[in-house]
Amino acid sequence: MNNFNFYSPTFFVFGKERENEAGKYVKRFGGSKVLIHFGGGSVVKNGLLDRVKKSLANEGITFVELGGVVPNPRSGLVYEGIDICKRENIDFILAVGGGSVIDSAKAIALGTLYDGDFWDFYLGKQVEKALPVATILTISAAGSEGSSGSVITHENGMLKRACGGDAMRPVFSILNPELTCSLPNFQTACGATDMMAHVMERYFTNTKNVEISDRLSEGILLTVINEAPKALADKNDYESRANLMWAGMVAHNDTCGVGRDSDWSSHQMEHELSGLYDVAHGAGLAVMFPAWMKYVMHHDIMRFAQFAVRVWGCEMDFQNPEKTALHGIECYEKFMTSIGMPIRFSELGAKAEDIPILVKTMGLGKGTVGSFVKLTEEDVTKIYELAV
Amino acid sequence: MNNFNFYSPTFFVFGKERENEAGKYVKRFGGSKVLIHFGGGSVVKNGLLDRVKKSLANEGITFVELGGVVPNPRSGLVYEGIDICKRENIDFILAVGGGSVIDSAKAIALGTLYDGDFWDFYLGKQVEKALPVATILTISAAGSEGSSGSVITHENGMLKRACGGDAMRPVFSILNPELTCSLPNFQTACGATDMMAHVMERYFTNTKNVEISDRLSEGILLTVINEAPKALADKNDYESRANLMWAGMVAHNDTCGVGRDSDWSSHQMEHELSGLYDVAHGAGLAVMFPAWMKYVMHHDIMRFAQFAVRVWGCEMDFQNPEKTALHGIECYEKFMTSIGMPIRFSELGAKAEDIPILVKTMGLGKGTVGSFVKLTEEDVTKIYELAV
Numbered sequence: 096m097n098n099f100n101f102y103s104p105t106f107f108v109f110g111k112e113r114e115n116e117a118g119k120y121v122k123r124f125g126g127s128k129v130l131i132h133f134g135g136g137s138v139v140k141n142g143l144l145d146r147v148k149k150s151l152a153n154e155g156i157t158f159v160e161l162g163g164v165v166p167n168p169r170s171g172l173v174y175e176g177i178d179i180c181k182r183e184n185i186d187f188i189l190a191v192g193g194g195s196v197i198d199s200a201k202a203i204a205l206g207t208l209y210d211g212d213f214w215d216f217y218l219g220k221q222v223e224k225a226l227p228v229a230t231i232l233t234i235s236a237a238g239s240e241g242s243s244g245s246v247i248t249h250e251n252g253m254l255k256r257a258c259g260g261d262a263m264r265p266v267f268s269i270l271n272p273e274l275t276c277s278l279p280n281f282q283t284a285c286g287a288t289d290m291m292a293h294v295m296e297r298y299f300t301n302t303k304n305v306e307i308s309d310r311l312s313e314g315i316l317l318t319v320i321n322e323a324p325k326a327l328a329d330k331n332d333y334e335s336r337a338n339l340m341w342a343g344m345v346a347h348n349d350t351c352g353v354g355r356d357s358d359w360s361s362h363q364m365e366h367e368l369s370g371l372y373d374v375a376h377g378a379g380l381a382v383m384f385p386a387w388m389k390y391v392m393h394h395d396i397m398r399f400a401q402f403a404v405r406v407w408g409c410e411m412d413f414q415n416p417e418k419t420a421l422h423g424i425e426c427y428e429k430f431m432t433s434i435g436m437p438i439r440f441s442e443l444g445a446k447a448e449d450i451p452i453l454v455k456t457m458g459l460g461k462g463t464v465g466s467f468v469k470l471t472e473e474d475v476t477k478i479y480e481l482a483v
Numbered sequence: 484m485n486n487f488n489f490y491s492p493t494f495f496v497f498g499k500e501r502e503n504e505a506g507k508y509v510k511r512f513g514g515s516k517v518l519i520h521f522g523g524g525s526v527v528k529n530g531l532l533d534r535v536k537k538s539l540a541n542e543g544i545t546f547v548e549l550g551g552v553v554p555n556p557r558s559g560l561v562y563e564g565i566d567i568c569k570r571e572n573i574d575f576i577l578a579v580g581g582g583s584v585i586d587s588a589k590a591i592a593l594g595t596l597y598d599g600d601f602w603d604f605y606l607g608k609q610v611e612k613a614l615p616v617a618t619i620l621t622i623s624a625a626g627s628e629g630s631s632g633s634v635i636t637h638e639n640g641m642l643k644r645a646c647g648g649d650a651m652r653p654v655f656s657i658l659n660p661e662l663t664c665s666l667p668n669f670q671t672a673c674g675a676t677d678m679m680a681h682v683m684e685r686y687f688t689n690t691k692n693v694e695i696s697d698r699l700s701e702g703i704l705l706t707v708i709n710e711a712p713k714a715l716a717d718k719n720d721y722e723s724r725a726n727l728m729w730a731g732m733v734a735h736n737d738t739c740g741v742g743r744d745s746d747w748s749s750h751q752m753e754h755e756l757s758g759l760y761d762v763a764h765g766a767g768l769a770v771m772f773p774a775w776m777k778y779v780m781h782h783d784i785m786r787f788a789q790f791a792v793r794v795w796g797c798e799m800d801f802q803n804p805e806k807t808a809l810h811g812i813e814c815y816e817k818f819m820t821s822i823g824m825p826i827r828f829s830e831l832g833a834k835a836e837d838i839p840i841l842v843k844t845m846g847l848g849k850g851t852v853g854s855f856v857k858l859t860e861e862d863v864t865k866i867y868e869l870a871v
Contacts, residue, residue, distance in 0.1 A: 096725040098498025103491060109742065110486025304722035306709055307729045310702030318695045334692035337484040341695045341741065350738070353729065354497065 096305055096354035103348045105241050106267040109341065111333075113269050114231050117147050117189065118154035124227060124266040126187025129158040130180055132200045133191045134165070138233065141277065147191055147231060159183050164192060167369050167376070168199040170249045173213060176203035180226065190230045190265075194237020194289075194376075197230050201245035201263045204228045217247055222260025230268040235275055235340040236286030236377060238293055238347025240268035248370060254456070255370040257362075270344065272336035280327050284434040285377025287323035287339065291316055292380040293346040296362060299391070299398060299467045302355035309401075312351040316406045318342045323434055360465030361387045364475060367453040374443055381436035382443050386482035388424045391468040396420050440483045450479045484693055484742035491736045493629050494655040497729065499721075501657050502619050505535050505577065506542035512615060512654040514575025517546040518568055520588045521579045522553070526621065529665065535579055535619060547571050552580060555757050555764070556587040558637045561601060564591035568614065578618045578653075582625020582677075582764075585618050589633035589651045592616045605635055610648025618656040623663055623728040624674030624765060626681055626735025628656035636758060642844070643758040645750075658732065660724035668715050672822040673765025675711035675727065679704055680768040681734040684750060687779070687786060687855045690743035697789075700739040704794045706730045711822055748853030749775045752863060755841040762831055769824035770831050774870035776812045779856040784808050828871045838867045 106124075108116060121129060129151060131144070138144045139162075151158055161176050179185065180203060190200035204225040206213030216222055230240045239245065244259040275283070298312045319342055325335035345351070364387070365379035392399045400416045403409040403423025412418045428438050437443045454476050463469035470478070494512075496504060509517060517539060519532070526532045527550075539546055549564050567573065568591060578588035592613040594601030604610055618628045627633065632647040663671070686700045707730055713723035733739070752775070753767035780787045788804045791797040791811025800806045816826050825831045842864050851857035858866070 096498075096722060096729075098501065099495075101495040101497065104494075106492075107487075107489040109489065110484075113486065304726065307703070307706045307726045307733070310706050311699055311733070314698030314702040315695070318698050321694055334484060337742070338692065338695045341484075345695070345699070345738075350733075354725070 097302055097356070099354045101349060101353050102261055103241060103264070103350075105265045105348070107241070107344070108267060108269045109271075111271060111273055113271050114143065114146055114274070115150050117231060117269060118150035118152070118156055120267045120269070121151060121156055121187060121189060121229065122154045124187070124229065126189075126227065126229075127156060128183065128185050129156055129187045129189050130176065130183075130185045130203070131158050131160045131189050131191060132164065132176065132196055132203065133160070133162045134193070134196050135162070137277075138191050143231070143233070143274065144191060147189070158189075159185065164196045164199045166195050167248045167255065167373060168195040170214065170247055170251070173199055173202040173206060173247060176200075177206035177213060180207040186226065188226055188228045190228060191233070193232065193234030194239040197228070197232075197237070197239035197265070198245040198247060200228050200230070201225065201239070202247050205258075205263065214249060217249070217256040217258045222258065222262050225260075225262045227266045228263065230265050232268060232270050232340070233274045234278060234282060234286055235336070235343040236289040238290065238343050240265055240270065241344045241348035246366070253370050255366040268344075270340050272333055272340045275336050275340060276331050276333070280330075281375070281435060283326055284323065284436055285375045286343065287319050287434060288377035288381045288431065288436055290339070290343045290346040291319050292361065292377075292384060294351050295384065296359050297352040297355065297357040298402065299358055300355040301395070301467060305355045308351050308353055308355055313405045315342050315346050315351065320406070320430060327434060356466045358465050358467040360467075360470050363457065363464050364453075364478065367456050368443070368445055370456065371449065371453060372443070372445055374445070378437050378443055381431045381438055382440065382445070382482050383478070385424055385428050385438055386478045388427070389481055390474070390478045392420050392424070394468050399423055447480070447483045450476060453479055485690055485744070487742045489737060489741050490649055491629060491652070491738075493653045493736070495629070495732065496655060496657045497659075499659060499661055501659050502531065502534055502662070503538050505619060505657060506538035506540070506544055508655045508657070509539060509544055509575060509577060509617065510542045512575070512617065514577075514615065514617075515544060516571065516573050517544055517575045517577050518564065518571075518573045518591070519546050519548045519577050519579060520552065520564065520584055520591065521548070521550045522581070522584050523550070525665075526579050531619070531621070531662065532579060535577070546577075547573065552584045552587045554583050555636045555643065555761060556583040556590075558602065558635055558639070561587055561590040561594060561635060564588075565594035565601060568595040574614065576614055576616045578616060579621070581620065581622030582627040585616070585620075585625070585627035585653070586633040586635060588616050588618070589613065589627070590635050593646075593651065602637060605637070605644040605646045610646065610650050613648075613650045615654045616651065618653045620656060620658050620728070621662045622666060622670060622674055623660075623724070623731040624677040626678065626731050628653060628658065629732045629736035634754070641758045643754040656732075658728050660721055660728045663724050663728060664719050664721070668718075669763070669823060671714055672711065672824055673763045674731065675707050675822060676765035676769045676819065676824055678727070678731045678734040679707050680749065680765075680772060682739050683772065684747050685740040685743065685745040686790065687746055688743040689783070689855060693743045696739050696741055696743055701793045703730050703734050703739065708794070708818060715822060744854045746853050746855040748855075748858055751845065751852050752841075752866065755844050756831070756833055758844065759837065759841060760831070760833055762833070766825050766831055769819045769826055770828065770833070770870050771866070773812055773816050773826055774866045776815070777869055778862065778866045780808050780812070782856050787811055835868070835871045838864060841867055
């Protein structure tokens with residue numbers, strides 16, 4: 096196990112109707128003038144935004160609203176949010192939505208306390224401070240409600256880049272599983288895929304002797320495999336929504352990642368896909384992961400066999416562990432198909448002829464991506480080809 | 484799943500030689516005059532205390548020392564610590580030791596900011612504020628390095644009582660698994676037992692549909708079952724020590740307890756044992772748990788069967804789930820014996836004739852203890868009898 100720091104200071108407020116406590120917690124965590132940040136009209140139509148505003152008003156907290164966040168959130172709205180926060184002396188940002196809204200809020204929080212261009216942080220500048228961000232989560236997926244990260248797409252070149260730092264962890268997050276019941280099944284499935292990806296990026300590691308984080312990772316994967324089909328079969332099954340919602344948080348607050356190298360190359364390959372085609376992040380991951388697995392599995396057959404046996408309940412083939420490893424990947428693909436996810440380029444709307452563009456935009460040059468296997472541009476090309 | 488809050492804000496600093504960063508973190512978390520609290524001579528003899536003091540001095544932090552904490556920590560030293568903190572204007576407490584030292588430090592932190600008797604909090608008074616406490620952990624067991632709780636024995640009557648509150652969560656905790664390599668095997672085994680107990684108190688619940696915390700719980704138990712024997716076989720096996728150390732934290736920062744009722748009756752029955760006989764907490768738990776399990780298993784045979792199958796790898800007896808449930812309890816007992824733990828009164832030095840005293844000291848009266856099954860004095864008596 097590697098040395099590590101673990102810090103997940105977010106105060107989580109979980110359960111039915113908890114969004115009505117938003118005002119109480121904004122006050123407790125020091126907010127007095129709030130930017131409420133959200134996406135499209137659904138939080139307006141379903142009354143969530145009104146309930147939140149009422150809760151803030153009850154505590155005497157004033158606010159400004161900024162909606163319009165889109166999936167794969169863009170830089171333009173971030174710049175607008177930063178302008179508002181500086182002009183209006185906002186001291187607290189409340190994100191009401193899913194991962195895109197929260198990531199956009201984190202970017203605004205960073206940029207408001209910085210004199211330069213917020214994009215500097217997404218190009219590698221160290222994060223030191225940010226306005227406090229809190230969240231009211233409406234989609235179980237990205238884990239941004241407990242994570243230190245944010246992913247933004249810059250409209251100049253449609254570059255999708257990530258940035259992270261403890262100052263960006265939400266001070267509190269309200270998770271009400273009821274709010275996720277109205278999601279279309281496709282989005283619920285994308286969310287389940289994203290959670291699983293967050294675990295798997297950490298699970299496939301070269302670090303030895305990481306039993307505790309292996310077992311916790313497997314527990315989260317088993318939960319998603321068990322609960323996602325129930326949520327898809329019955330939209331209003333609160334219990335499966337609740338299990339998925341907490342699984343999504345634990346999958347990405349680094350509970351699974353402590354003390355080990357993690358990979359993230361599948362995420363980077365997916366970022367290029369969703370940057371170019373604007374496909375759903377989860378759907379892109381469902382396509383990239385099996386291709387990546389097949390390409391790298393020989394690097395550590397026994398780790399893939401462990402994944403197959405412990406997560407998918409495959410029988411271990413002691414004569415031929417490679418067969419077990421492959422069986423696990425097949426199980427992953429079958430599960431993805433069963434929840435309505437694409438597993439190939441064609442299902443996603445991606446095109447084989449665009450592979451050189453995807454590879455070039457990644458900008459690896461002579462460098463590599465990933466840690467489990469360090470992938471060159473040639474490797475990445477072959478993985479995209481496996482996904483066709 | 485029940486509604487819940489989850490808050491684990493401690494900054495964890497994990498790995499080899501990390502105790503040398505103590506000064507840096509005390510400074511970061513606002514300490515300027517520190518009470519270093521510790522137990523017996525081992526941290527003096529092995530040089531740990533000197534390294535910590537050097538680290539503090541390097542940052543210009545002054546300190547006062549208070550050693551002498553004993554297992555099942557006592558009220559007398561707590562009162563002494565509170566006097567010192569008030570007299571010397573201490574603003575930060577650094578606990579260097581195991582759960583007893585940390586629990587004693589938390590009690591001092593509570594009492595220093597309170598005008599009355601600190602024991603009030605252990606009799607049920609709500610915790611609101613405390614001096615910041617940080618820890619340098621030397622024993623993987625109690626989980627106090629990440630928990631909100633503290634257990635103290637009052638010398639007036641040898642009453643062992645618990646108290647909890649978020650203000651008592653350590654601001655940072657340094658976990659260096661190397662520090663645990665010198666422990667006698669008996670203490671390592673007691674620690675493993677304690678971790679398992681922290682998980683099991685939460686695992687046996689009446690709350691339905693808690694797959695995510697079930698799976699995380701099972702992951703921690705599987706880790707301890709896998710790693711404890713390795714640590715006992717080779718004292719200097721860093722990797723098993725590391726896995727155990729992190730398992731001990733996760734077992735008790737409430738990762739396993741979110742959204743569910745938890746029981747704690749075995750802990751309460753054990754508290755009476757260690758209060759009367761001053762036996763090691765882990766050893767007492769190893770004795771009480773199988774007795775409790777056998778007494779309550781019929782309340783939910785399928786939960787005990789799940790425990791047997793998922794944690795102990797038992798084959799499910801579909802004709803007779805009760806056999807599977809019993810098999811799981813037997814596996815627990817065998818595992819305890821294999822790591823050198825007692826599983827009956829006689830091995831512990833407890834006496835059947837003292838059972839009425841144990842029951843009386845618990846002070847249930849007409850009330851009950853526990854949540855999975857609400858136990859009356861009569862039930863508790865029968866459970867103690869099963870442990871004989």
